[in-house]
Amino acid sequence: MPGKKGSEKELISKENFSEWYDNVLLEAKIADDRYPVKGFTVYTGWGFSIAKRIIAMLEERLEATNHEPMQFPVVIPEDSFQKESDHIEGFSEEVFWITHAGENELDRRLLLRPTSETAIYPMFKLWIRSHADLPLRMHQTCNVYRYETKATRPLYRGREFLWNEAHTAHDTYEDSERQVRAGVEAYRSVYDRLGLSYITLKRPDFDKFAGADYSIAFDAWNPDGKVNQIGTVHQLGHNFAKAFDLTYEDETGKQVHATNTCYGMGFGRVLAAVVSQHGDDHGIILPPTIAPKQVVIVPIPIKGKEADAKRYAGDVAKTLEEANVRVVLDEDDRLRPGEKFYKWEMYGVPLRIEIGPREAKSKTVTIVRRDTFEKVKADLAQLVPTVQSLFASIFENLNDRSRKYMESKLTSAGNIDELLNHMEEKKIARINWCGDRQCADNLKEKVSGEIRGTLWETHEEPDGPCILCGDQAKSVAYFSRAY
């Protein structure tokens, strides 16, 4: 590894993804899964600092496009929850019920929101009177609760998860279609700024959001081959508006039903994608925009010359801080430089600056990139532009590597054997599909994996019959294992 030195602990290879991931979450202080309730995870300091920056990125985008920030209660009364029949069917198995307060049984059971449509629509009904009140767009960052029966995994699947959900109401179906596209663009703008690679799919009808006309989802690649759904956008049409009697007075004075969309981005999953797509054997690697600290300065003590290096390290830190770079000067005397390298590499800080008496004397710096371990020397006068350009270069490299990995994993399968092989190789495979649920179910049983949907914007023409039944294929579906 060019220029790499000083790490002293045993590294876990990212090839052993599961072990690597568990270790990194704890060592980089991303999350701690030892909370004494299964499926509930603690976001620890470094991880939540990163999450906060991702949250801010999305919220800014949503607010710049006229979504009002709100906060709705976590509890939903049972009668509200039961208004939209598909929705109940989809979620009732997995809701947590509050039945008592203090010593008393509640008159009416309350559930913890698994998603907030049924909390929000009764209020939308109060707020929407006429077409002038539309479109209405709100968003909230909050936790939602689902009693998952599948195996939980920190950040990927928990019983509590932190997300942002947006809910909108419109006068026409056409306008809600526009909103679906706007939602997709908003989400992509965040993923793209994080350098994540993913495919945008329209989920098959049997896998859409409970109560939606259709659902669009973003599937990010994951090193273990199980795609990671990092967000969804749903066209709800008139379904909820009818269930909640959400009407408005149109320009002719007639009461008509509104249409709705909603979309959700799970920050745990997005954070997991950042960790898993960009990380390496040394730990996580952060795109500079979301790194809580972007540069770590490590003074290298040489006996008798500590004072010079220390003073100069302070100057370098100050220069960067004045340029709004987030810097940490690691002066912890209990750790040797090699231990500090190990720690900050694990944390994924994009750049490390090593400062010894030689640098102090020559007024230069030696900068080490976290992504490539390449060393770059610069004069103090050139420090800020050099750092800024390295940030851009690190982002490009992360983004590129992720995209290339994704491309290398996308393939096609003409028959079941090929498909089995591809799943073995942790790939995502295009298959011709007749569109029947039965074939999808049989396929899932035969091959450990599932039909995730069809490309959202691009129509792909099948080049043969359905991979399973041999009938005429209606679409090219994407098949993979999934979280």
Next chain:
Amino acid sequence: MPGKKGSEKELISKENFSEWYDNVLLEAKIADDRYPVKGFTVYTGWGFSIAKRIIAMLEERLEATNHEPMQFPVVIPEDSFQKESDHIEGFSEEVFWITHAGENELDRRLLLRPTSETAIYPMFKLWIRSHADLPLRMHQTCNVYRYETKATRPLYRGREFLWNEAHTAHDTYEDSERQVRAGVEAYRSVYDRLGLSYITLKRPDFDKFAGADYSIAFDAWNPDGKVNQIGTVHQLGHNFAKAFDLTYEDETGKQVHATNTCYGMGFGRVLAAVVSQHGDDHGIILPPTIAPKQVVIVPIPIKGKEADAKRYAGDVAKTLEEANVRVVLDEDDRLRPGEKFYKWEMYGVPLRIEIGPREAKSKTVTIVRRDTFEKVKADLAQLVPTVQSLFASIFENLNDRSRKYMESKLTSAGNIDELLNHMEEKKIARINWCGDRQCADNLKEKVSGEIRGTLWETHEEPDGPCILCGDQAKSVAYFSRAY
């Protein structure tokens, strides 16, 4: 009212505080209390935008003073909750219990956190090994849940409330005493930047946090005379450390108990204080730092000259935006200028700029202050510095008014009759108190109000016997009605 014109709807006098408050919450889109579960309130767009800025203000301060941001689960297992006996006694009557998930009864009941000590300490126990791990400071912004039996009131008292809680662990009692002072300073820095007035009291022993050695609280004045507790800081001593077996290895290799502090700031109450202390008959008035929009530009249409005013209004908006002022240009054609004035006054936007063809021609602006309705004219070239200086002046005025009001409400009572009168006049009264709980309870029964505590930093010498029993007084206590 100097310079005031154009408001067209009937105003509600702030003298009728209760009616005024309910109206303002809805009209200024602060919060909506019509959610179909009692005690659970929706923060609506404008209100939550303000709250987000207050949250960011506190979080920045905490993180600048080495509190790591974290997120803990909302659920606490029953056995963790029951470890500290005073704590259970204090909270068990008011916790919400989750007993079921889907159709199944849970093996172990979970409660919604009323506060997070019992969620956090089992994890602190994992993280703290030696003195080198201390001090440990974390904070989280989250909702907590208390089944209040007192009357609920939006933002002041709900069954769900949004707050920030900080939790710290220390090696010595002395260090946790330092942290208590640091916590107080952190909270004050936020209140002070909001121009709020309050007194800092040490709560009487019978009113301290369940499980604390002692509690410090900030009581803000409220127009109806019921003080509003906007934050608390608690010295927990060794109580929780002993209950949760939170020990560390000291420098001699011995296992000793840590000490702890915690502090919480309820954003609903802080927002209520901003609304209620600064507002007037026209609505809320926002300190510029937390105003989601700091300036509203209202073009005044004069027939045939709309285009000039419109173009110039755009120039003015751009000039301000480039100086990072948060501006809204209200071009809604459905509202007359007077209706816009009413709306943005209700929202408390600090400055309004009215632009007609005359301003467009002379390249000037007319700026109206929300707090005084004073009109200020300025050239476009002087716009930015004028606006900045008006922001400072508005803040000073709000701050001043609030402080003067507080001073006018602080008084002393030498006997019960005087105390009854003061409560009638919505005042906060100093009384001599023997320190006995019995006297406090009797006083509460005789006079609608309560002993809130003694000044935290300043020792005040009683100048007579206990107001109730006539025995020797130990302290000067502050007495008032309270939320």
